[in-house]
Amino acid sequence: MMAPIPRHLIPKVERALTSSRVVNVIGPRQAGKTTLVRDLIDSAVYVTLDADDLRSSLDSDPYGQLQLLSREGAARQLPIVIDEVQRLPDVTLALKRIVDTESRPGQFLLTGSADIFTIGRALDSLAGRVMTLTLRPLSxxxxxxxxxxxxxxxxxxxxxxxxxxxxxxxxxxxxxxxxxxxxxxxxxxxxxxxxxxxxxxxxxxxxxxxxxxxxxxxxxxxxxxxxxxxxxxxxxxxxxxxxxxxxxxxxxxxxxxxxxxxxxxxxxxxxxxxxxxxxxxxxxxxxxxxxxxxxxxxxxxxxxxxxxxxxxxxxxxxxxxxxxxxxxxxxxxxxxxxxxxxxxxxxxxxxxxxxxxxxxxxxxxxxxxxxxxxxxxxxxxxxxxxxxxxxxxxxxxxxxxxxxxxxxxxxxxxxxxxxxxxxxxxxx
Structure with missing residues (x-):
């Protein structure tokens, strides 16, 4: 296996995590978003919505489940990484409720092949709380x-x-x-x-x-x-x-x-x-x-x-x-x-x-x-x-x-x- 190629977007993601409560990394499927996040963050609370059971659990009670994850992340001083977040647009309102109770930057790092905050089913845009960055295929x-x-x-x-x-x-x-x-x-x-x-x-x-x-x-x-x-x-x-x-x-x-x-x-x-x-x-x-x-x-x-x-x-x-x-x-x-x-x-x-x-x-x-x-x-x-x-x-x-x-x-x-x-x- 060849070693992953360092991505030029990493410094911008790092800076965003120090200034924004939610960082949203979007880009085409297989462009390397998940690899970028795993290379960037040595440890985090990871959730992937490609997994049917996790997606169903979050879908049934978005606020309650995210609140549990947020408490775990806060206790361990780690960001919550939600991969393929576009699969559950309804989660945006729960995210807003959670990050509005605490101004700490870097609470959530989202990845998705589409911008969840511009999808019609999204319940909130999180304006002022989210920094969206786009990862393209390799240059x-x-x-x-x-x-x-x-x-x-x-x-x-x-x-x-x-x-x-x-x-x-x-x-x-x-x-x-x-x-x-x-x-x-x-x-x-x-x-x-x-x-x-x-x-x-x-x-x-x-x-x-x-x-x-x-x-x-x-x-x-x-x-x-x-x-x-x-x-x-x-x-x-x-x-x-x-x-x-x-x-x-x-x-x-x-x-x-x-x-x-x-x-x-x-x-x-x-x-x-x-x-x-x-x-x-x-x-x-x-x-x-x-x-x-x-x-x-x-x-x-x-x-x-x-x-x-x-x-x-x-x-x-x-x-x-x-x-x-x-x-x-x-x-x-x-x-x-x-x-x-x-x-x-x-x-x-x-x-x-x-x-x-x-x-x-x-x-x-x-x-x-x-x-x-x-x-x-x-x-x-x-x-x-x-x-x-x-x-x-x-x-x-x-x-x-x-x-x-x-x-x-x-x-x-x-x-x-x-x-x-x-x-x-x-x-x-």
Whole structure:
């Protein structure tokens, strides 16, 4: 057995336990939440709601059972860890009653594949008493045992000259980058050989549909949901077109598709990347982009392996996977930056687009374009030049633009323009 990979979220969980009465760690099934908690806390009072008997006991008397656990935890000065808490949304009111009687931080540490406090059946949100943190699948930096990717911190420190704050890129090959994207970030599954890994990812999604979806919201057509997941995997990094999805699924109602996408979003299966707008023109496209949460699952559903992305293969498919991979790497890094960033994409009616825009306070932007090639030219920055240039939508903003590519050199292309090797995400 390989040793567990240290997770970058651990320091934030530790700090949350010293300041919040309830800490709520959410994330997709098998992303490593239980392992993180057991690595973080040497001893605790553990309860898992995957166990039918414990779940039934808590369901029959949530307040009484939690009160007994709370007394035990207080006597031993230990947190109460409740795993898979989303299986019992009614427990929220009992939690509120207990933590309202004592202000001690770190009383409860909850884990779940969905946020129990946003589920419709939850009886209380515990606003002001709970800190919710999200654990994503492993990042490239975690897999390579490096510190978090601080690319956005580099931009924040020097928006117009961030090159000085970027490290030398780690050595890597195109084949290694493709393998990283194909394997994905789920700790147990990513280690498997290709056929077994693809089967496990298929089984993983079947399990999510069968066990987790009903907790978030009841659905009448699980077969439609499963086919929708396949469609979204093939459309990752594309703008969300509900009408096209309805047609592909057999004229399913738009309301149904929207509801099912929202369920998948809340379970961490997909992310919706909203459009950036300058508010200066009505010609900007407002549709969000859809990104699959993990390129390992997406490529497994698409039936892709290393041969699918050979040098002679169609580069479009690899471009989509690369764009989603970079988006998820940036998204995973957000809680670890010194400033609060939001993520967007951009396109106008003249097809000028930016794959990914990160925005920080004080009108600072980081632009990311993805290129599935080992070379970059000045022409690859043409949309960024327009975006930041005279008359462009971000003319009044500070920031830097990156072209993330599959080469190995960190190259400046003039003021605020940098060719960024993919390995920069695990080079800090």
């Amino acid at each position: 490239g930096a975690e897999i390579q045992m490096r510190t978090p990717a601080a690319i956005l911190d580099a931009v924040a420190k020097a928006p117009d000259d961030c090159l000085q704050h970027l490290p030398a890129p780690a050595a890597y090959s195109r084949e290694a980058a493709i393998d990283l994207m194909l394997r994905g970030g789920f700790p147990e599954i990513r280690r498997l050989d290709t056929p077994d890994r693809m089967d496990r990812y298929q089984s993983y999604l079947d399990s999510v549909v069968e066990k987790d979806v009903a907790v978030v919201a009841p659905i009448r057509k699980p077969d439609v949901l499963r086919r929708l997941i396949d469609q979204l995997a093939n459309r990752t990094a594309n703008e969300l077109n509900i009408a096209s999805l309805c047609s592909a699924l057999g004229d399913v109602r738009k309301e149904t598709v929207n509801d099912y996408i929202d369920i998948l979003r809340r379970l961490g299966i997909v992310h919706l990347l909203g459009a950036w707008t300058s508010a200066a023109t009505k010609r900007e496209v407002k549709r969000p982009k859809i990104h699959f949460m993990d390129t390992g699952i997406a490529t497994a559903l698409r039936g892709e392996d290393g041969d699918s992305f050979g040098l002679l293969a169609n580069p479009t498919a690899l471009g989509q996977v690369l764009e989603t991979f970079v988006y998820t790497e940036v998204e995973k890094s957000l809680p670890l930056q010194s400033k609060r960033w939001t993520l967007h994409h951009y396109r106008d009616d003249k097809q000028r687009e930016v794959d990914l825009i990160a925005q920080a306070p004080n009108r600072v932007l980081a632009l990311f374009e993805m290129k599935a090639s080992a070379t970059v030219t000045n022409g690859d920055f043409r949309h960024a030049d327009w975006f930041f240039g005279p008359g462009g939508p971000a003319e009044a903003y500070k920031g830097c633009s990156f072209v993330v590519y599959l080469g190995d050199r960190l190259l400046p292309f003039g003021p605020r323009k940098i060719a960024l090797p993919l390995s920069m995400f695990w080079s800090f």
